[in-house]
Amino acid sequence: MMSALLHIQNVSKTFDLPGGQALTAVDDVSFAVEKGSICVLLGPSGSGKSTLLRMIAGLETQSSGAVLLNDTPIEGPGRERGMVFQAYSSFDWLSVGKNVEFGMKINGVPKPERRARAERFIGLVGLSKFIDAYPSRLSGGMRQRVAIARTLANAPDVLLMDEPFGALDAETRWQMQELMIEVAEASGTTMIIVTHDIEEAIFLADKIVFLSSHPGRLKEEILPTFKPGRLRNKEDVIALPGYAEMERKIMRMMREEGHK
Numbered sequence: 001m002m003s004a005l006l007h008i009q010n011v012s013k014t015f016d017l018p019g020g021q022a023l024t025a026v027d028d029v030s031f032a033v034e035k036g037s038i039c040v041l042l043g044p045s046g047s048g049k050s051t052l053l054r055m056i057a058g059l060e061t062q063s064s065g066a067v068l069l070n071d072t073p074i075e076g077p078g079r080e081r082g083m084v085f086q087a088y089s090s091f092d093w094l095s096v097g098k099n100v101e102f103g104m105k106i107n108g109v110p111k112p113e114r115r116a117r118a119e120r121f122i123g124l125v126g127l128s129k130f131i132d133a134y135p136s137r138l139s140g141g142m143r144q145r146v147a148i149a150r151t152l153a154n155a156p157d158v159l160l161m162d163e164p165f166g167a168l169d170a171e172t173r174w175q176m177q178e179l180m181i182e183v184a185e186a187s188g189t190t191m192i193i194v195t196h197d198i199e200e201a202i203f204l205a206d207k208i209v210f211l212s213s214h215p216g217r218l219k220e221e222i223l224p225t226f227k228p229g230r231l232r233n234k235e236d237v238i239a240l241p242g243y244a245e246m247e248r249k250i251m252r253m254m255r256e257e258g259h260k
């Protein structure tokens with residue numbers, strides 16, 4: 001048996017709505033995430049992707065079932081899980097370097113180590129030249145790189161990302177996707193990424209967890225086995241035999257779900 005870092009076991013989440021009604025956002029979902037892998041949560045709007053991610057982050061509590069990290073139930077936010085949101089809020093009065101150091105400072109990491117780790121992760125996201133720049137002078141893509149560096153610098157076991165590139169233009173978006181492959185390879189960090197972008201999912205994922213909508217159920221676990229490991233260039237993945245077929249299959253699944 002392979003060792004999974006994270007187990008989602010029969011997880012459901014029901015929200016109480018005003019007027020006494022209830023909405024089941026996630027319904028009896030189970031899957032596992034292997035250590036060091038990239039798992040993408042894909043599905044149409046309202047399929048419970050964000051709710052599931054927020055439960056893994058400990059920002060939301062499941063109504064039933066269990067979320068286990070290293071076989072320990074998740075009972076709230078924790079340092080071993082780092083979250084990157086779509087819109088990055090930086091501290092505009094702090095330089096890029098100080099922004100990345102900030103979380104480590106709170107966590108009591110000594111100053112020289114803080115600086116060294118900040119430099120490493122800022123380098124990893126390609127922003128070394130901007131370490132002393134202020135975020136307000138950076139583009140959206142660069143600010144998102146700062147967010148990723150800041151989160152990774154806290155050495156999380158799992159990086160959780162909710163539509164991390166949704167606000168970026170198309171070109172920056174695929175550059176960021178390629179960057180995530182590099183970051184995954186260099187850091188070995190386990191990643192769980194929410195998206196509804198099919199290309200992004202196929203390019204990034206070692207495993208796609210496809211969720212259906214209303215209620216959010218696990219429709220299928222899709223393994224893009226046509227990829228010979230992780231490729232850094234998106235066009236190389238698109239050119240692989242098997243890519244178009246997988247894209248078509250997922251588009252059909254999206255269409256079916258969208259019409260429900």
Ligand SMILES: Nc1ncnc2c1ncn2[C@@H]1O[C@H](COP(=O)(O)OP(=O)(O)OP(=O)(O)O)[C@@H](O)[C@H]1O
Pocket residue numbers: 015016023024025043044045046047048049050051052196216
């Ligand atoms: N706090 C909440 N209170 C009530 N309903 C909620 C709450 N959070 C989410 N929902 C509902 O749960 C369902 C799943 O929402 P969720 O945001 O998890 O889906 P999603 O797949 O991430 O959607 P999208 O792709 O549009 O972001 C939706 O119907 C949503 O309206």
